[in-house]
Amino acid sequence: MTEKELIKKCIKGSRVAQETLYRIHAPVLYGICLKYSRNKTEAEDNLHDSFMTIYEKIHQYKYKGSFEGWLKRVTINTVLQKYRKKEPLKLLSDIPDHAEEMGREEPEISLALLLKYVQELPQKYRLTFNMYVLDGFSHKEISEALGTSEGTSKSNLSRARMILQEKILKKKQIA
Numbered sequence: 001m002t003e004k005e006l007i008k009k010c011i012k013g014s015r016v017a018q019e020t021l022y023r024i025h026a027p028v029l030y031g032i033c034l035k036y037s038r039n040k041t042e043a044e045d046n047l048h049d050s051f052m053t054i055y056e057k058i059h060q061y062k063y064k065g066s067f068e069g070w071l072k073r074v075t076i077n078t079v080l081q082k083y084r085k086k087e088p089l090k091l092l093s094d095i096p097d098h099a100e101e102m103g104r105e106e107p108e109i110s111l112a113l114l115l116k117y118v119q120e121l122p123q124k125y126r127l128t129f130n131m132y133v134l135d136g137f138s139h140k141e142i143s144e145a146l147g148t149s150e151g152t153s154k155s156n157l158s159r160a161r162m163i164l165q166e167k168i169l170k171k172k173q174i175a
Contacts, residue, residue, distance in 0.1 A: 011059045029075045035130045036079045038119050050075040080145050109168050117167045125160035132157050
C-alpha cells in the first residue's frame with residue numbers, strides 16, 4: 001500500500017490503516033515526544049494524544065511536502081498545546097545572555113545523559129531549547145507557538161543552556 005493510499009484509508013476511518021500508520025511512524029514521533037517530555041510516561045501520553053490529533057486532522061494534509069514532516073509538526077504542536085494549557089510561560093528578565101560563554105570547550109557527554117538533562121529542565125526552558133536547538137524553530141516561531149515574546153524565547157533558551165552547561169560541568173567534575 002502506498003503512502004497516499006494509506007492516508008486516504010485513514011481519512012475514511014480504517015482502523016487497519018490507522019494501525020499501519022502508527023507502526024510506521026510511532027518510533028520517530030515517540031522520539032520527538034521524548035524530547036519535549038519530562039519522562040517516558042509523559043512521552044507515551046503525548047504520543048497517544050498526537051496520534052489522536054493526526055487521525056482527526058489527517059484530511060488536512062494536502063500531499064505537499066513530506067508527510068513525515070507534517071506528522072512531526074502536528075506532534076510538536078499537539079505537545080505544545082498541552083503545555084500551554086498547563087502553565088503560562090513567563091519572561092525571566094533577570095537572566096543575562098551568556099551566548100559568548102557557550103564557546104568554551106564542551107566536555108563529552110553521552111546522548112542518553114544529555115536527553116536526561118534536557119528532560120529535567122523546567123517546562124518553559126525544555127520546550128524552548130528543543131524547538132530552537134533540536135527542531136530549528138526561530139525565536140519568532142517559538143514565541144508565536146508558545147504565546148510569549150521573542151525576548152522571552154531568547155531568555156528561556158539562554159537559561160536552558162546555562163542549566164545544561166552547569167549539569168554537564170558538574171558531571172565532568174564528579175567523573
